Structures are given as structure tokens and as C-alpha cells.
Amino acid sequence: MSSQGLLGIIWHDRYLEISFSHPMIRDLSKRRIREFIELARQRLQFLEIRPEPATEEDLLRIHAREYVTKLKEVSKLPYVGFLDEGDTVHYPGIFEDVLLVLGATKTALKYSEFLDYVYNPLGGFHHATYGRALGFCPVNDVAFGALELLRRGAKVAIVDVDAHHGNGLVDYLYDKPVLKINVFAYDGRFFPGTGKPEERGIGEGKGFNYNVGLPLGSGDDAFEVALSLLQKVEEFDPTHVIVVAGVDGHKDDELKSLNLTCNSYNLLGLKVARLSRLTGAKVIGYGGGGYGRMSAECMVAFLEGLKGIRNRTETPTETSKEIMDKVKGLVELFSKGLI
Numbered sequence: 001m002s003s004q005g006l007l008g009i010i011w012h013d014r015y016l017e018i019s020f021s022h023p024m025i026r027d028l029s030k031r032r033i034r035e036f037i038e039l040a041r042q043r044l045q046f047l048e049i050r051p052e053p054a055t056e057e058d059l060l061r062i063h064a065r066e067y068v069t070k071l072k073e074v075s076k077l078p079y080v081g082f083l084d085e086g087d088t089v090h091y092p093g094i095f096e097d098v099l100l101v102l103g104a105t106k107t108a109l110k111y112s113e114f115l116d117y118v119y120n121p122l123g124g125f126h127h128a129t130y131g132r133a134l135g136f137c138p139v140n141d142v143a144f145g146a147l148e149l150l151r152r153g154a155k156v157a158i159v160d161v162d163a164h165h166g167n168g169l170v171d172y173l174y175d176k177p178v179l180k181i182n183v184f185a186y187d188g189r190f191f192p193g194t195g196k197p198e199e200r201g202i203g204e205g206k207g208f209n210y211n212v213g214l215p216l217g218s219g220d221d222a223f224e225v226a227l228s229l230l231q232k233v234e235e236f237d238p239t240h241v242i243v244v245a246g247v248d249g250h251k252d253d254e255l256k257s258l259n260l261t262c263n264s265y266n267l268l269g270l271k272v273a274r275l276s277r278l279t280g281a282k283v284i285g286y287g288g289g290g291y292g293r294m295s296a297e298c299m300v301a302f303l304e305g306l307k308g309i310r311n312r313t314e315t316p317t318e319t320s321k322e323i324m325d326k327v328k329g330l331v332e333l334f335s336k337g338l339i
């Protein structure tokens with residue numbers, strides 16, 4: 001394996017038009033995808049991979065038939081509406097876009113057989129559950145990938161650092177022996193409100209779930225402390241690491257939560273690359289959320305990290321002692337197995 005690692009980025013020009021987000025931030029999420037591919041082409045060496053659309057049968061493997069039927073029906077309506085209580089939109093042709101987005105995961109799995117890192121910028125829809133859309137997510141592409149890998153006998157770890165807890169993803173895998181490290185903003189109210197630390201999994205999944213909720217306003221130093229739990233991934237020795245590298249915890253994100261800079265996402269990339277070298281695990285990354293002027297920059301900083309490139313261009317943010325003590329306490333409970 002080369003020290004730089006071979007990177008593939010899933011890309012389709014249709015991505016420039018797709019957003020399932022609330023109408024008020026739809027333009028922002030489309031802009032970050034456009035900026036991302038421009039920046040990536042300037043700064044990174046990668047193989048561009050065209051996604052193959054998934055089939056309706058694929059969709060039925062992770063979502064209820066009634067929900068899939070509903071998606072198909074709303075896709076034929078000539079207007080924009082909501083799939084849920086007011087976050088996730090539907091629009092004419094959404095069904096085809098959902099199949100494309102889901103297919104990107106199938107394509108990523110295929111290419112990860114011979115690339116070290118495969119990244120899908122328009123993916124990581126971790127809120128969708130079996131029966132419904134939630135939080136800008138009409139399909140749970142990450143759960144689909146993880147379950148498919150499990151079916152093939154792979155040993156899977158998930159590192160989800162999107163600022164929002166991946167409730168849907170955790171639901172799908174709660175009783176599965178998939179190691180899940182979830183680092184997110186948490187105060188019990190911030191969307192989606194889930195992610196209590198004592199929720200450690202059930203059955204075969206018992207002890208496999210880590211909910212590392214960071215207090216709102218946590219900075220780069222607190223994020224780095226949370227990342228020390230990647231040690232658990234190293235010990236687990238997976239064949240595949242799925243990273244939901246949502247960048248909406250950046251301090252300038254419109255959905256204010258954490259106080260991170262792009263440095264944190266670069267550090268994540270560096271650490272995941274190290275894990276991959278140590279364990280030989282293949283890495284499948286997703287863009288997750290990101291609704292700010294720095295989103296695309298943070299996505300590229302993550303990929304630069306994977307390639308072993310340090311990118312610390314922003315002034316690091318610091319966390320108050322009170323919050324830092326909380327984060328350190330939580331991480332210690334997890335690392336010592338006290339929770």
C-alpha cells in the first residue's frame with residue numbers, strides 16, 4: 001500500500017442539482033457540493049468514479065415498502081413538499097435521485113476493493129429510519145453499506161462525526177456487532193435529541209455503540225479528546241471503516257452547534273489514515289452535513305488528512321474548562337469501560 005493511499009471520489013454532475021434539505025438551506029447545501037468538487041480537483045489527486053443508480057429492490061432492503069411507495073408517488077407530483085414534518089423535501093424526480101445516491105454506496109463498496117479510500121461527497125444520510133425520512137435524509141445510504149458489508153462477512157466500524165447524532169444509523173445497527181463511534185453535539189434538545197451515553201447497544205451489538213455527545217460550543221481541543229476513542233477502532237481491527245465526516249460542526253456553520261475549525265476534520269483524516277495503515281481496513285467516507293461558507297474547505301481538509309497532508313490553516317478553537325472537563329470525563333468512562 002502506498003503511504004499516500006489511493007483515493008476515489010464518487011462524482012456525478014447530477015450531484016450539483018441534488019439537495020434534500022429544507023428550502024431555506026437548499027442553496028447552501030448545493031453550493032458546498034459545487035465548491036467541494038472544484039477545490040478537490042485543484043488540490044487532490046484522486047480517481048473520479050461515476051455512481052451507478054441503485055434499484056428499487058436495493059431500496060426495499062433498507063426501507064419499508066409503504067415508505068418506498070410513498071417516495072415513488074411524491075416523486076411524480078409537480079410541486080415541492082415535505083416528506084416529514086418539515087425538514088426533508090420531496091420534489092419532481094426525487095425517486096431517481098434517491099436511487100442515484102443509494103447506488104453511490106454500492107459503487108463505493110465495489111471500488112473499495114482496490115482503492116484505500118472511497119469518498120462520496122453527497123452521502124451520509126444517517127437520520128433516515130426504516131419507515132421514514134428525517135433531517136434532510138430520505139434514504140439511509142450508510143446503513144445500507146454497513147449491512148451489505150456485514151452480509152459479506154466484513155468486520156465494520158463506523159466513525160460518525162456529523163454534528164447531529166446519527167439516530168437512524170444507530171437504530172439499524174443497534175443490535176449488530178458493528179463498532180459505532182458517534183461524536184456529535186448534544187444537550188438533549190439539539191436535533192435529533194438522541195444519543196445518550198448509556199445507550200451501548202443490545203444483543204450482538206451490546207457494548208458496540210459509543211455516543212460521545214459534545215456540549216454545544218465545544219472546540220477543536222474537545223473534538224481531539226473525543227477522537228482518542230478511535231483507539232477502540234484500532235483494537236477492534238476492522239476490515240472496513242465507514243466515516244460519516246459531516247462538517248456541520250464548523251464554527252461558521254449556519255446550523256450552529258459546535259465550535260470547530262477545518263483543522264479538526266483534517267486531524268480526523270490523518271487519524272483515520274493511520275488506522276487504515278495499522279489495520280489494513282478500507283475506508284469509505286461520506287460528506288454528511290455541512291451548511292456554511294467553510295463546508296467545502298473542511299471536506300477537502302478531511303481528504304487531505306487521509307492522504308497524509310497536514311492542513312491547519314485556521315486558528316484552533318479552545319473550549320472552556322467546564323466543557324472540557326465534561327468531555328474528558330465522558331471519554332474516560334468509555335475508555336475505562338465504566339459505562
Ligand SMILES: [Zn+2]
Pocket residue numbers: 162163164246248288289290
Ligand atoms: Zn448534520
